[in-house]
Amino acid sequence: MPRALKPEKVRPALPSGFRDFGPAEVRRRRRLLHTLAQIFEQYGYEPLETPAVELLSVLLGKYGEEGDKLLFRILNSGDFLAGVPDEATQSSTTLLPYITDKALRYDLTVPMARWVAQHAGELVFPFKRYQIQPVWRADRPQRGRFREFYQCDVDIVGAEGIVPLLEMIDIARAGLKALGIQGAVLHLNHRALLEYAAQEVKWPAEQFGTFCARLDKADKIGWPTVEALFREEGYTLPAWLNPGLDVSEALFNEIAKVPSLQSDLSVLPSLLGSSDEALRVKWDPTLARGLEYYTGYVYEIRVPGSGVGSIAAGGAYASLVSDFGGPDLPAMGLSFGIERIFALLEDTGASEAGPSSVLVAWIDASPTYVQHIVRTLHAAGQSAFAYPAPKKLTKQLEYAQRRGFRWIVIVGAHEEQTETAQLKDLHHHTQQTLPLHALAEACQ
RNA sequence: GCGGGCAUAGCUCAGGUGGUUAGAGCGUCUGACUGUGGCUCAGAAGGUCGUCGGUUCGAGUCCGACUGCCCGCCCCA
Numbered sequence: 001m002p003r004a005l006k007p008e009k010v011r012p013a014l015p016s017g018f019r020d021f022g023p024a025e026v027r028r029r030r031r032l033l034h035t036l037a038q039i040f041e042q043y044g045y046e047p048l049e050t051p052a053v054e055l056l057s058v059l060l061g062k063y064g065e066e067g068d069k070l071l072f073r074i075l076n077s078g079d080f081l082a083g084v085p086d087e088a089t090q091s092s093t094t095l096l097p098y099i100t101d102k103a104l105r106y107d108l109t110v111p112m113a114r115w116v117a118q119h120a121g122e123l124v125f126p127f128k129r130y131q132i133q134p135v136w137r138a139d140r141p142q143r144g145r146f147r148e149f150y151q152c153d154v155d156i157v158g159a160e161g162i163v164p165l166l167e168m169i170d171i172a173r174a175g176l177k178a179l180g181i182q183g184a185v186l187h188l189n190h191r192a193l194l195e196y197a198a199q200e201v202k203w204p205a206e207q208f209g210t211f212c213a214r215l216d217k218a219d220k221i222g223w224p225t226v227e228a229l230f231r232e233e234g235y236t237l238p239a240w241l242n243p244g245l246d247v248s249e250a251l252f253n254e255i256a257k258v259p260s261l262q263s264d265l266s267v268l269p270s271l272l273g274s275s276d277e278a279l280r281v282k283w284d285p286t287l288a289r290g291l292e293y294y295t296g297y298v299y300e301i302r303v304p305g306s307g308v309g310s311i312a313a314g315g316a317y318a319s320l321v322s323d324f325g326g327p328d329l330p331a332m333g334l335s336f337g338i339e340r341i342f343a344l345l346e347d348t349g350a351s352e353a354g355p356s357s358v359l360v361a362w363i364d365a366s367p368t369y370v371q372h373i374v375r376t377l378h379a380a381g382q383s384a385f386a387y388p389a390p391k392k393l394t395k396q397l398e399y400a401q402r403r404g405f406r407w408i409v410i411v412g413a414h415e416e417q418t419e420t421a422q423l424k425d426l427h428h429h430t431q432q433t434l435p436l437h438a439l440a441e442a443c444q
Numbered sequence: 445g446c447g448g449g450c451a452u453a454g455c456u457c458a459g460g461u462g463g464u465u466a467g468a469g470c471g472u473c474u475g476a477c478u479g480u481g482g483c484u485c486a487g488a489a490g491g492u493c494g495u496c497g498g499u500u501c502g503a504g505u506c507c508g509a510c511u512g513c514c515c516g517c518c519c520c521a
Binding site: 013067309313399 | 445
């Protein structure tokens with residue numbers, strides 16, 4: 001577009017919490033995600049993609065009150081004010097339900113559950129899927145927190161218990177190993193143990209969520225502070241809840257008292273005992289996880305001392321699919337916090353150079369001849385393209401040099417007449433005249 | 445939802461106590477004897493100083509409001 005026709009210049013800017021990814025960054029991210037996807041496929045998980053937009057009715061109420069507020073809502077199309085009763089226009093809260101019925105997805109689990117409920121008839125259970133897509137949250141952005149970010153989820157629907165748990169842990173371990181992350185710790189807990197603990201301290205059952213939220217703060221504010229908070233309100237926490245202690249006999253004795261955990265007792269010691277440099281497993285009786293839909297095992301992976309918080313998390317959930325009218329299927333999932341993993345790997349990761357191409361520079365050759373050369377190189381499997389215009393050779397050379405290319409093919413009228421081309425090696429500062437058929441091989 | 449900071453060219457920033465045509469570096473574009481890279485040199489384009497209002501003879505500079513962005517908190521990945 002000619003500059004003169006441009007109505008007015010626009011400030012090149014992005015809304016808060018949204019990011020661009022330049023070529024080098026896209027390559028780095030893609031490579032990482034590809035690595036994870038391969039591992040998921042290895043365990044029999046199949047890819048799924050769902051749209052950015054979901055019906056509000058699907059999303060509302062799944063993430064708690066906080067989550068509902070963080071949904072990016074989409075204004076209805078057309079005359080969205082038509083049919084809105086006058087009294088509704090008094091405040092934004094009353095108006096909102098009338099003017100929006102869609103929102104950007106908030107996570108990948110709920111859309112997956114929606115899809116599974118919709119296709120339950122044709123699916124083979126247990127259904128295993130992985131999904132790597134962006135999600136959106138109308139959060140206040142800050143360091144390391146964005147309004148648009150990728151999630152990377154694996155879930156198995158129609159299975160429960162210790163075996164899926166072991167698989168999830170193996171996937172996490174394989175993933176961390178493949179990405180080169182060392183020294184991670186998986187904190188493991190079970191909602192049933194939390195319920196048991198709440199009963200033990202005689203915490204009101206209807207406020208179980210508050211109990212969990214308070215206990216969950218232990219990793220942030222420390223066990224003594226949590227203990228003191230409870231004591232202030234007259235609740236004495238049993239010693240076995242202290243996450244600082246090693247897996248004690250006392251803790252195992254308590255776990256043994258929880259009915260839904262009894263069958264797993266034979267496996268847990270070896271799981272917790274194994275030492276692995278990439279991922280250790282530690283029972284953490286204070287781990288609760290925020291999302292309300294978890295009903296069984298919950299887990300969270302952290303790298304001590306990394307300063308990036310948890311890098312993967314998940315758990316077992318029972319009724320998400322049946323909430324959408326689908327069959328009542330237990331499920332378990334693992335979500336890699338890939339934005340945090342990207343951040344973690346940023347310091348060590350060498351900058352990714354793009355694949356080198358051959359640039360065809362030209363002066364007074366015919367476009368047809370230039371096109372012919374590019375085709376010849378492509379036919380030989382070489383990545384190549386022509387400079388878009390016969391600009392000064394200096395410019396074309398500089399372009400190839402700045403792009404980091406090694407080979408540049410130069411043609412003019414003389415080369416076209418003789419069916420040849422100049423092949424210049426920018427690394428070794430050499431140049432030779434070659435017949436076309438020898439060109440591709442020379443720049444391997 | 446709460447608190448703090450900042451806002452001048454595409455980017456990073458200068459512009460003491462208000463005073464003519466707002467500057468630098470980087471980047472972009474053009475050129476330095478007709479077809480050869482990294483360097484150098486010369487030149488050009490690019491800003492309603494976030495927006496609106498106020499004080500003043502005069503505002504990038506002082507005051508207010510709004511908006512945007514950044515950083516914390518809640519919460520989260």
